[in-house]
Amino acid sequence: MPYSFKQLPPQAKCIRCKGQAEIPLPSHHANFCRNCFFHFFKTAVQRALKKLKVGPKTPIMVAVSGGKDSLATWESLNELGFQTKGLYINLDIEEFSSASRQAIERFANSRNLNWSEYHLKEIFGYSILDIYKRMRGKICSVCGRLKRQFLNRLTIKEGFEIVATGHNLDDEAGRLLGNLIGNRAEYVTKQYPYLPAPNPYIPAKLKPLYRLEKKEILIFCELKDIQPVSINCPLSKGATSHKFKNALEYLEKEMPGIKRHFLFSYLKGKSLPTNESFGICKQCGEPTYADLCSVCNLKNRLEQKDRKSRPKYE
Amino acid sequence: MPYSFKQLPPQAKCIRCKGQAEIPLPSHHANFCRNCFFHFFKTAVQRALKKLKVGPKTPIMVAVSGGKDSLATWESLNELGFQTKGLYINLDIEEFSSASRQAIERFANSRNLNWSEYHLKEIFGYSILDIYKRMRGKICSVCGRLKRQFLNRLTIKEGFEIVATGHNLDDEAGRLLGNLIGNRAEYVTKQYPYLPAPNPYIPAKLKPLYRLEKKEILIFCELKDIQPVSINCPLSKGATSHKFKNALEYLEKEMPGIKRHFLFSYLKGKSLPTNESFGICKQCGEPTYADLCSVCNLKNRLEQKDRKSRPKYE
Numbered sequence: 185m186p187y188s189f190k191q192l193p194p195q196a197k198c199i200r201c202k203g204q205a206e207i208p209l210p211s212h213h214a215n216f217c218r219n220c221f222f223h224f225f226k227t228a229v230q231r232a233l234k235k236l237k238v239g240p241k242t243p244i245m246v247a248v249s250g251g252k253d254s255l256a257t258w259e260s261l262n263e264l265g266f267q268t269k270g271l272y273i274n275l276d277i278e279e280f281s282s283a284s285r286q287a288i289e290r291f292a293n294s295r296n297l298n299w300s301e302y303h304l305k306e307i308f309g310y311s312i313l314d315i316y317k318r319m320r321g322k323i324c325s326v327c328g329r330l331k332r333q334f335l336n337r338l339t340i341k342e343g344f345e346i347v348a349t350g351h352n353l354d355d356e357a358g359r360l361l362g363n364l365i366g367n368r369a370e371y372v373t374k375q376y377p378y379l380p381a382p383n384p385y386i387p388a389k390l391k392p393l394y395r396l397e398k399k400e401i402l403i404f405c406e407l408k409d410i411q412p413v414s415i416n417c418p419l420s421k422g423a424t425s426h427k428f429k430n431a432l433e434y435l436e437k438e439m440p441g442i443k444r445h446f447l448f449s450y451l452k453g454k455s456l457p458t459n460e461s462f463g464i465c466k467q468c469g470e471p472t473y474a475d476l477c478s479v480c481n482l483k484n485r486l487e488q489k490d491r492k493s494r495p496k497y498e
Numbered sequence: 499m500p501y502s503f504k505q506l507p508p509q510a511k512c513i514r515c516k517g518q519a520e521i522p523l524p525s526h527h528a529n530f531c532r533n534c535f536f537h538f539f540k541t542a543v544q545r546a547l548k549k550l551k552v553g554p555k556t557p558i559m560v561a562v563s564g565g566k567d568s569l570a571t572w573e574s575l576n577e578l579g580f581q582t583k584g585l586y587i588n589l590d591i592e593e594f595s596s597a598s599r600q601a602i603e604r605f606a607n608s609r610n611l612n613w614s615e616y617h618l619k620e621i622f623g624y625s626i627l628d629i630y631k632r633m634r635g636k637i638c639s640v641c642g643r644l645k646r647q648f649l650n651r652l653t654i655k656e657g658f659e660i661v662a663t664g665h666n667l668d669d670e671a672g673r674l675l676g677n678l679i680g681n682r683a684e685y686v687t688k689q690y691p692y693l694p695a696p697n698p699y700i701p702a703k704l705k706p707l708y709r710l711e712k713k714e715i716l717i718f719c720e721l722k723d724i725q726p727v728s729i730n731c732p733l734s735k736g737a738t739s740h741k742f743k744n745a746l747e748y749l750e751k752e753m754p755g756i757k758r759h760f761l762f763s764y765l766k767g768k769s770l771p772t773n774e775s776f777g778i779c780k781q782c783g784e785p786t787y788a789d790l791c792s793v794c795n796l797k798n799r800l801e802q803k804d805r806k807s808r809p810k811y812e
Contacts, residue, residue, distance in 0.1 A: 361679075364678045365675075365749070365756065365760045366760075366763075367760070367763040367764060424753070427748075427749060427752045427753065428749070430748065431745040431746075431748050431749050432745075434741075434744065434745050434748060435679070435741060435742070435745050438741045439738070439741065442679065446679045446680075446681070449680075449681040450681055
């Protein structure tokens with residue numbers, strides 16, 4: 185998906201170096217040349233990392249899906265000198281997953297980077313399509329919950345203490361809007377782009393791109409010759425999160441800058457969440473805040489459905 | 499602007515009486531016949547009035563602009579047996595104001611209702627166009643503030659203790675969204691569809707239509723043969739409030755019912771605001787929370803501008 189940004193007139197000047205500008209960023213009320221755009225992008229990533237006080241050369245696991253956000257995250261962390269490794273959970277969703285895998289392979293090979301692949305079917309017992317067939321309605325939140333849990337577990341298993349995800353400003357602002365419209369104050373309070381490890385079984389979490397908009401990441405990928413997967417997950421069509429992002433996109437178009445102002449005003453003044461006491465899942469021994477972790481919870485529900493649908497004479 | 503609602507198939511049943519339905523209301527996941535729609539509308543108004551414990555026959559001043567909301571408010575309060583009088587502040591904005599005035603006159607004459615008219619120019623010294631010429635940018639918030647102040651003062655002057663305005667669910671939800679996105683917690687807390695009189699100089703305020711959506715009010719007007727002004731204020735084009743309403747309208751279309759759920763979840767559990775201590779404007783003696791009331795404040799700014807633009811040799 186080459187993203188072609190709007191052509192600027194020849195007299196447009198870069199806001200930083202005053203040279204010829206190429207890249208318009210209306211939400212910053214600014215135009216940039218290529219070099220200064222890279223500087224802007226890098227600074228935004230560095231500001232995101234600063235909060236967690238991650239030193240250079242720290243090993244960071246990067247959750248990769250083959251999409252623009254995760255590949256741009258991986259590229260940025262490498263450029264900043266971190267030791268990175270990609271972590272791909274293959275969901276085996278037909279062509280979507282094979283195209284995603286190819287995008288990761290292409291990116292990693294061209295840059296000589298390491299990555300691991302795990303199939304959800306192997307680590308959980310059910311693939312996303314298996315789950316989709318057994319559950320009614322939208323699968324996105326279930327899929328998100330599973331990926332979150334397994335990213336935690338696999339990061340620790342692979343010997344890393346930090347995992348980075350590709351969530352961008354649009355993702356974070358959309359989630360915040362959804363939580364505000366749903367009046368879920370507890371989620372609004374908890375939403376944070378960097379979370380220290382609450383205990384030795386859960387890695388610290390980083391969202392290096394939380395200060396960057398989708399559009400800026402598309403431009404970054406185009407300029408860096410990163411070729412992300414160009415098809416969307418066929419199961420995510422009509423996801424609620426897309427709708428809140430669309431509503432914000434409309435407001436951003438009408439009032440450039442409102443989206444980042446909105447997100448940052450809620451993050452400002454928040455202090456890092458404190459460690460929470462946690463228990464151990466009765467079933468699998470992984471850390472959880474309830475009796476059963478969400479993975480075991482879902483697995484039990486799926487197995488129950490399977491037992492019910494089995495003919496009784498078996 | 500006759501609002502023509504979507505035709506329902508002949509087998510569509512009214513959710514209340516099971517007769518033939520005529521009126522689809524997707525945000526209620528319901529269809530209604532005419533009679534049951536009127537019952538639904540009346541109940542929504544009664545629920546709004548209940549909170550302020552307004553007894554029957556209470557005199558209520560109705561702020562009218564000639565638009566669908568204020569005329570539907572006036573109609574509903576009359577039907578419920580209140581003693582009403584219309585209060586129109588003529589802004590003298592060219593054809594818009596003359597068409598508004600005509601709509602009010604037509605409505606009031608056909609129902610034999612009393613109303614008073616005041617010209618902003620006469621009560622304030624400047625018309626909206628006078629102010630528009632002197633101020634840069636959007637005028638909507640200034641106009642709103644002036645109307646609010648003069649509605650208060652004129653309601654008391656005319657011997658009423660309650661003023662009703664036509665704010666509907668879309669207005670209230672849009673305002674709430676704007677305040678949440680702007681992270682203005684103090685306004686979120688203060689937003690309330692019924693305010694008791696804080697002192698003898700300010701009337702109690704009612705928004706009888708705050709539980710009804712724009713679309714429902716358009717249908718009500720059409721069925722009651724109310725002909726509101728059919729042109730929009732030429733100065734309100736691009737108003738920020740419209741943008742937040744549009745964003746919510748998009749979400750409502752995608753997730754019917756979300757708009758009312760959003761507003762009501764924030765209002766739920768709120769208790770009526772308590773009386774606040776207030777002072778007296780040093781300039782005009784009207785009640786205010788600051789040294790100067792907002793009307794005098796604006797007037798001083800306008801007069802200062804006039805002095806500055808006057809040639810010095812005068």
